[in-house]
Amino acid sequence: MCPDAAELREESLAKQADFLNCTRPAQSRGGPHAGYVTGVLAYQRALERSERAERIGEIEKEVQANPDKVKPAWDLASAKLEEYVARNLSHVAWIFVLVVIVTWSVATNPVSHNVAVSLVYTGNRQLNGATCP
DSSP states (O other): OOOOHHHHHHHHHHHHHHHHHSSSSOOOTHHHHHHHHHHHHHHHHHHHHHHHHHHHHHHHHHHHHTTHHHHHHHHHHHHHHHHHHHHHHHHHHHHHHHHHHHHHHHHHHHHHHHHHHHHHHHHHHHHHHHHHO
């Protein structure tokens, strides 16, 4: 004998809540992974920034030691311009990473949530091999 529709619906909703952790529906499924990726990227950028700062410091010392020569001044200007461009590219890269993370979480969460809900709900309609209306 098949249970009535209200019992099926109640049981289905309870299983959905357990299966999908629906107490927090806006929870990002890829949040921890995105955090790891951004952490690694931030560490790499910090290392690059410190290397460029050391290089600029060395060139500044050379400019102070040889104020009448043009090459050290040219190298210093070139290194500072390189630092400026690298900083701007870093900002662009962070904006890109942020856009990818937001786009991915917005695009995948509703789809995966709806697929999982439909699988759980359709799985409840067949009890012990008998198809219920």
